[in-house]
Amino acid sequence: MREWNFMENSALAKTYEPKEVEQKWYDYWEKNDLFKPSTKSDKSPFSIVIPPPNITGSLHMGHALNNTLQDILCRYKRMKGYSVLWQPGTDHAGIATQNVVEKDLSSRGTDRHQIGRERFIELVWEWREKFGGMIITQLKRLGSSCDWSRERFTMDEGLSRAVREVFVRLYDEKLIYRGDYIINWCPRCDTALADLEVEHEEMDSHLYYIRYPFENRHGYLTVATTRPETLLGDTAVAVNPEDERYRDLSGSYVLLPVLNRPIPVIFDKYVDKEFGTGALKITPAHDPNDFEIGNTHQLERIKVINEDGHMNDQAGPYQGMDRFECRERILDDLKKAGLLGKIEPYRHAVGHCYRCKTMIEPLLSKQWFVRVGPLAERAIAAVKNGETRIVPSNWEGVYYEWMNNIRDWCISRQIWWGHRIPAWYCQECGEVIVAKEEPRVCPCCKSNNLRQEQDVLDTWFSSALWPFSTLGWPDSTDELKTFYPTSVLVTAFDILFFWVARMMMMGIHFLGDVPFRDVYIHALVKDERGQKMSKSRGNIIDPLEVLDRFGTDAFRFTLAVLAIQGRDIRLSEERIAGYKNFINKIWNAARFCLMNLKDCKSPSIEGYSLTLADRWIMTRIGEVAEEVTSHIGGYRFNEAASTCYQFVWHEFCDWYLEMAKLELYSKDQMRREVAQSGLQIVLSGVVRLLHPFVPFITEEIWQRLPHTEGSIMVAHFPQRSEFIHDDESIEETDLLKGVIGGIRNIRGEMNIPPRRDVRVVIDVKGSREREILKDNLHYITSLAKAESIEMVYGIEKPDSSATYVFGDIQVHVLLKGLINYGDERNRICKEIRKIEREMDLSRRKLANKDFLSQAPPHIVENVKERAELLGVKLERLNQNLAILEELT
């Protein structure tokens, strides 16, 4: 069964070496089918679809965080007994991929038009075969436990079928249409873009005041514009009907500068009287607002800029010029003609292509659109009524805001790489045929002279189907029945609209149910100064380099700890280095345990009397498991990871292991055996607790831990009920820690060398405390390095002692020859000042009648108790001080 048993007895290296471990266990998991959903039908399903990375992509921090969180959830759920499907795959990334291959062509002195569409597509597929899987290999290095046997690609035959099905059905339902509208055109990518794909960037520009002479009288109407070159396509000048200045212009015309075309002055309340001159030039073919105004006033649309960014034959003398060159020339000509007024510096947002950052040209074009209104309505409702929960919930507002103001989605792209739109045009009668399969003849005129639409679909169109197309839709598959709706979608907010919103619309429309129950929105990863990582800034931390330097587990744990809801992550290498130390700490704790388990029996605590350390740590690990369970359930990854960190380092290592040493090094075989049992039980719990976060090191330890079976991946996540629970052990341990802490504090403050044993006298009144301390003296002796401990009651501060007051317990450390009275007095005075400040607060509260009458009783009680305790402590401290004063 177990393949790596041969290593169990070999010594563990002093330092954890991730490289030797990671590849080995990843292969083992994959080979043993541990990433596949369970075939047992009694398990509840849990499913996640991966946000498919682009085939052009290389692992960046966003991927690393995103997939680490998904993997934590999946590993955790598997251990909790769910049948887990983590559905992986990649996205064909139309424009990005086409750009990559085109760049390659251009470096070889050719381009896609020379080689033709068919050959080009072939080349893209070849490129994809060669390089498209790179990111998958990288995801594996992260430890991602996806079911790779089910890997999908958005251009797969199955997914393409889903795309055609959806397109045809939406078309039949009149939710897809084709028409002439203003769209965003990227002259470099040569394609239309959706509104979302335009990034608005503030830029310094100018506001030009241009004079349009009146046709039939003297003078002119001055308009203000940022884009003088579009005036060639103006078909009106608009003013506000309520603008006193322009009241008398009704029915008049102005002459378009340069071209001298008469255009009407129209009235529209859209125009802002306050802006510029209150007169707005209208270019319906090159501006979305002007387009709308043009529609209401039935203005002609004159397109003057072509798709390649150059002026066309409507541009008169400027025909053939680049759009930016044209602007300069027009300004020159206007100036010469005396038609250019003032020029003001002006800052405004300009649209750029999100892929190539080229300035977007809004222009009139015939494109395909999705009518999203009706789809959005239901997608909004689904979140409103809780069918899908967005976590953290403040993103709901953003989601509603966008959904409520959504405009139709332009889905056609003038590129070659992608799903070709399943529409055919009859060359004889002009009929448009939309069908899943290529039609032979025109249903209208029976002609076979049909031409398929050249355009392909927006990549996000196929991504929108991802949660069901990957599960086999439109076929009614078992996977769909079992795993749809998926349990949770894990993603960053930057694709909330691009992807999440569209999946919601499509999932609800075609499956009748939401695509996921939860959407967990995680942070963006920024650099240590809070800036977005980008190549141009040069502040990228390469996750692959991190993996090499620090190991996967350290990296994953760092990401988990930093994954705070609603706040971006500032990643620094120091931070990762810090958690690498934690990984090493785990390693060494395990190393210590395993060294002491060489001769151990199968763990059992039946019939043995357990030590305080055992009862305490088991109680604690049960509580911690419960906390971590709750944190993961609420997607509070940082809390879950921090809780683990705190527990493992500062309870398991700092206290439990130190206490266990006494038993393990005992000559009494029975005591040793009990301790070994405890050690096995607790270490097993610890690695299982940690596994979802740090899968590799925990598997390595698990495999070396005696009396475990199979992979840790299929072990159970620890839960409270599997451990004994003993509340008293917590109190008892707190008491011990307090006393030990007191002695250590004195040692530290008094600079007593750790080597040097000290004699301790403990003055304790309460009989229970007394019993507890008495029963556990050996822990104090050992952990505080005491030579001897005497338990007394009601004595004065001994000669040459330093005293630590813990509640009403006084711990006197005898320091003959080690202490000078001045130091001890300073120490006590410092303590007294601190306590007095605290006392003061409590006294003030208790003196306040309103507090006593209105605060909840338990709070009042609390303050009273505190005051009492502080009082006792203060009294003791003062007594001790008095004694010192006498001596000096």
Added chain:
RNA sequence: AGGCGCGUAGCUCAGGGGGAGAGCGCUACCUUGACACGGUAGAGGUCACGGGUUCAAAUCCCGUCGUGCCUACCA
């Protein structure tokens, strides 16, 4: 222009009505048989500022300042 955050130890950040927390860094001591990628102890904070609500505010409300991001068709 609107919307959403953030401002807490030197740094990075948790917390979120009832006596300020972590990691890193810093200081001192320590190579004790898991770990110097370690141990023990310690220093360090008017919780941005101003109001308000409350018996009680770092925490809730309003405002100011600073800062980041998102959305948007004012030329």
